[in-house]
Amino acid sequence: MRVLIVEDEPALAFRLQQMLEGAGFTVDVAYDGEEGWHLGDTEPYDAVVLDLGLPRIDGVTVLNRWREAGRTMPVLILTARSRWSEKMAGFNAGADDYLVKPFEMEEVVYRLRALIRRASGHAQPELTCGALRLDTNGGRVSVDGAPVQVTAQEFRILSYLMHHADRIVSRTELAEHVYDRHFDLDSNSLEVLVGRIRKKIGAAYIQTVRGQGYKLTEPEA
């Protein structure tokens, strides 16, 4: 999953980035409102962490512009305790959740995962597809109850596919959500990784739709 952090204070931005990357997210960072707005407008993020106090364009405005332009990704707002009115403005502009500073770093991770899950229509932190099971919080995968060892990258790919099960996900879409913005599109590393995932969970789960992409489905009985 790919998230955008919009935070002007370098130290906090860095800690957030560390935390999120450690948690398995692909992360882009913007250090002011304008850059943040532009990135959120052009790149496909699964979620955004948005500080409200920002140079150049403030957070509420950024969010407003995204929503007006029809961007629907979940946004987690960061706000100082005192700025109550700001928070309300943020909700009105279409924020999905908020955290009051100071907060626990891990809190951000859990909330983001929940937001992303809900945005793709899943209430529970455990995603299942037939006997295949993926725990978004624990980072564990199992088939038929038997744990399956997957690497970080494999987990990202499988997680994205499971969030969008029964839908064809194009190679490009997958790459956009699993890699950051400097990914080489002619690489076939996705194919290699998908191949390895198939070998681990059983080939039947991930179908190839020629010319269009991959589709994760429950295998036929």
Added chain:
Amino acid sequence: MRVLIVEDEPALAFRLQQMLEGAGFTVDVAYDGEEGWHLGDTEPYDAVVLDLGLPRIDGVTVLNRWREAGRTMPVLILTARSRWSEKMAGFNAGADDYLVKPFEMEEVVYRLRALIRRASGHAQPELTCGALRLDTNGGRVSVDGAPVQVTAQEFRILSYLMHHADRIVSRTELAEHVYDRHFDLDSNSLEVLVGRIRKKIGAAYIQTVRGQGYKLTEPEA
């Protein structure tokens, strides 16, 4: 189904083309109003995506000319948020739907499919003919509830025939709507593909009307 994109900004045109081809459409692209007008006037499209801000001839004029010439294919207009009056002019000139920039790429696909369906008199995204069933959005085909695997090209042909069920569709018409403008007319690949479709869904659905074309009908009981 074959669509025309009239869009001067190369990046957007390219993304649209990618998206639509990925969605199974046959796509022609025009990069200015004059070329767009000419193509729309001479080639038989199932739908058109028309940007209003165009060099040489602007979108509204292009649309007006088509309508005056009696061209009735559905037109989806793309417009910037600010250009409200333009949009109204577009509707007056006979646009069928519009999207405000920026928009989600997938939105274009769904709207186009809906426009094409409605233009051929179908309200639902699922077309049926007896026990034969085709899901225009999901790209799935089934007979008697049993899913049938069809290739991309087979799906295009079957989809066109189902959109125009109970009507004789000439070989030429079929070719024009399933291939782009560089198709070799002496090829018999259509016959081969129709044959394969028959083998998959049952031969009775597609009748050959000698000397005229094909007709898709519900088989006799």
Added chain:
DNA sequence: AAGCAATCTGAACGAGGCCTGAGCGGCTCG
């Protein structure tokens, strides 16, 4: 009923998409 054109069909091919095994460089951890 023969002749002829239109259509069908099975086989084969070429292109391109996709997969996979091997190897390499970088990173982490001991």
Added chain:
DNA sequence: CGAGCCGCTCAGGCCTCGTTCAGATTGCTT
């Protein structure tokens, strides 16, 4: 500093799809 793992690259090969072609079949015409 060395070992092990991970993700990427590359090349070769497989498999599918759309097409072509030739020969069979159908249906109309005379």
